[in-house]
Structures are given as C-alpha cells and as structure tokens.
Amino acid sequence: MAHPNLTLIGALRQAAQNLREGAHYAWGHHGSCNCGHVLQTVTHLSKEEILKHAHTGIGEWTEIAEEYCGVTNAPAYMLISRLEAIGLTPPDIHHLEYLNNKEVLQRLPGGFRWLKKNVREDVVVYFETYAAWLEERLLNYIEIPKPEEAVPVFA
Template sequence: MATPGMVLIDALRKTASNLRSGAYYAWGHHGGCNCGNLLQVVTQLSKEEILQYAHTGVGEWTEIAEEYCSVTSVPLGLMMTKLQEIGLTPTDIHNIEYLEDRDVLNALPGGFRWLKRNQREDVILYFEAFANLLEEKLLQQVPVEALLKESMNTPVQEAFTT
C-alpha cells in the first residue's frame, strides 16, 4: 500500500476533481488514462507529453511499473520516479490502472464493490476513496499530543481564517 502523505492525497483528490470537471479521459491513452491523469497532476505535463514519454517504454502502465528500474535515465523512468516520490509503489500503479486494491474498494461509499477500470465515474470514486483511506492512515500516524500542542499554539481566530 502507498505511503500516506499529503502530496499524494492532494494529487489523488485533484485528479478526481479534474476528471469530474471534464478532463480528457480515455483508458487506452497513456496520457489520458487513470495513471495518465494522475501524472498530469503530479508532473504538470500535458497528456500529449506523457504519451510521448510513455512511448519510450513498452506496454501499459502496469507493465511499465513492473519493469521500472530506479537507475534508468529514460524519461519514462522520471515519470515512475515522480509517482514513487509521492508514495506509490508499482503495485499501487497497477491497482490504480485497474481499480483493484481491495482496501480502497472496501473504503468506497456504501462498501465494497468492483469498479470498471474504463468508467470515468468509477475512476473518480476510486481516487476519492484512495485519498480518504490514505488520509485516515496518515491521521493514525500523527501522535495526539502533537495535534493538541499545535492547536494550543494556534489562536482560535487564526485557525478559522487560514
């Protein structure tokens, strides 16, 4: 499972928001599929640039993730590095593309169900559930004392204006 972190959580939510707002989506397009849309958020590259980089490797994102070598200097390696830097593993990348992570599916509103990898609404649900799951895990890692200390040092008025 991915390493919980705010950058990853924000990227998943931004990707879901972009898709909900009508961002280009085509499961068979490296730059416009599930991982392609996430990469657009993470790298600030266009779908066309991502497609160009993806064609430096062989296969779909799941195969590219499995073949990734952290030593390579190929542009595709840079994209895989960006995904790993925000906390994803090759297994996570596979699961994002196929909407298969059981923990994420169990966290869906209404409970577990299978989603279709090439359905925009299912992808949005998956990204949002994944973000929520990671946020819960992240909050579990934060000691309660640190939260209390931080809240004690922040004036109430300031907390509501920032």
C-alpha cells in the same frame, strides 16, 4: 502499500476533480488514463507530453512500473519515478490503473463492489476513496499532545 502523504492525497483528489469537471479521459491513452491523470497533476505535463514519454517504454503503466529501473533515467521511467516519489509502489500503480485494490474497494460509499477501469465515474470514486483512506492512515501517524503536555507558545 502506498505511503500516505499530503502530496499523494492531494494528487488523487485533484485528478478526481479534474475528471469530474470534464478533463479528457481515455483509459487506453497513457496521458489520459488513470495513472496519466495522476501524472498530469504531479508533473504539470500535458497528456500529449506524458504520452510521448510513456512511448519510450514498453506496455501499459503496470508493465512499465514492473520493469522500472532507477538507473536508466529513460523518460517513461522518469514518470514512474514521479509516481514512486509521491508514495506509490509498482503494485499500487497497477491497482490505480485497474481500480482493484480490495482495501480501497471495501471503503467505497455503499460498500464493496468491483469498478470498471475505463469508466470515468468509477475512477473518480476510486480516487476519492483512496485519498480518504490514505488521509485516515496519515492521521493515525500523527500524535497530538494532550493540553497538559503541550508546550506553551509564550514562555
């Protein structure tokens, strides 16, 4: 399960905003698909650069993630390592590409429904819902001291 953190939350929100604002989207293109847009956000690589690196591996993001080996340092695997560095696991990468994490889908505005992996609007709502859920989980980890327990700033 994805590790909630500010970098991942921000990447999902930025990718959603980029898509909402008309960034090129093509599910069959490694640099412009769901994972490709998150990678564009975290690596600052262009869709063409991501495509070039991705073609050093075999298959879709899901297959590349499943075959990932942190020792090889091949360019495609460097991209997967970036997704893992922001808190995603191989199953999370699969869910991100196919928009099918049931825990995210249950939190969609309007309730549970299946989304289409290659529909821009579905990707945007999935990314935004995923980010909101991760933010909620992250806030659950934070303990805010009660006023009587707070350490005075000026002592």
